[in-house]
Amino acid sequence: MKATCGAQALFIVGCGGCAKKCATGDEAAILALSDSLKKAGKIVLGTVIVDSACDMRLLKRDLLKNEAFLKSDKAVVLACGAGAGALSALTDKKIVTGLNSKYLGTVERANITHKFCGVCAQECVLNETAGICPKTRCSKGLISGSCGGYANGKCEADIMKDCAWCLIYNKRK
Amino acid sequence: MKFKDKLKTNDFIITAELFPPKGTDISGVLERAEIIAPFVDAVNITDNQRASMRVGSLAMCAKLLQKGIEPVLQIACRDKNKIALQSELLSASVLGIDNILIISGDHPNAGDCKDAKPVYDLDPVRLLKAARGLEAGADLSGKPLKGSPKFCLGAVVNPQANPDGLQVEMFNKKVEAGAEFFQTQVIFDAGAFKKFYEKLPKNGKIKVLVGVSLIHSVKFMQFLQTLPGVVIPESVQSRMLGAQDPLDEGIKICAELIKSLKSFAHGVHIMAIGKEEHIPKIIEASKIQEELN
């Protein structure tokens, strides 16, 4: 809400990709946001859900020519940083990100996601680690093997979490 | 005899560790170092242990050297990237510190600065390899060094971590990466260590110094039980709970443990955590027990 300061007329951009799956960029999320913006005295000029907000081609096709978007003071983006960043690169309009992106999620079922890959942009280690990424799932990101702090397969830094190296060790056995 | 040479003998090796203070008054640590020095082969200085900010290990090690006490510099992968880690190794060598214990280091979650960035740019295996690389005359980027260091490299394992097979795997990886000696997580049960020890490959060259600790009070015992990977057997717990003089009982427990380890282990690493002045008493008591047998 703070980031919408100074703007009266807003436009909301949702995302039909990951943010829709997470129910943070779908119709319901847009509706909820638009209600609270209106309660705060703002005007919502329009909304749109782009199939994938991180695809600049789709933003150009589905958003950039939208009149309500063009008239708005600021656009609130309900997508991850890749989506908000894409829109920011395409327009001079002020962009407000409406979400804090946590991680690239693996979906197990509704509202249950996992962080299995940190998109490290380095040589992927999964072939050596039984398909379990220690860079992402070990609390210390240890690549060569475990520390000595795990207890009964749980991580020293967070006992609610499985030790990634114990998972790897057990899967390899 | 230097620690590195001592590792090559069949003598029972004793090391102990001290932790630097939070603040610049290092007089207490130096006093303790002088009390324990005649009884041990080398003194470890911890590196911001439990992820709690303190005087650096390197500075304290240099101070010990000035007093003629042989230090073991602990380096945690937690706080430094690969530039700083390699630089620390060179700095140690320049100061005449060649015993290095490489650890991952407790996660910042355990410490007093929980939002500190956990670096772990290198892990212990990779840092061991980097140290061996520096000895061979090149840094991690392959650039040649003008003058190369010489180290005595150590690493850690936890004999009581479950699954223990993973620790055996880590032992082997660390040996392969260049570890010459090991200091273990604290154990209170010689039998449990023996079981683990028997799973390690025997080549006689790699010395394993078993971590032992002085339980000086019941409160401290309860604290130890919260540490990752520490297991205190029922028998030890009930002895401490029933003791008239807990400190005296703790010294006895530690001395008995050292005595039983002497029959098969290479040595011990004593972590008396703030009560290091009792280390001479523990060592003397373990010797008396041995003579009694």
Ligand code: SF4
């Ligand atoms: S190594 Fe881990 S973080 Fe990197 S790409 Fe592979 S799974 Fe993702």
Ligand code: SF4
């Ligand atoms: S306990 Fe396992 S997951 Fe946790 S930091 Fe150690 S190796 Fe990594």
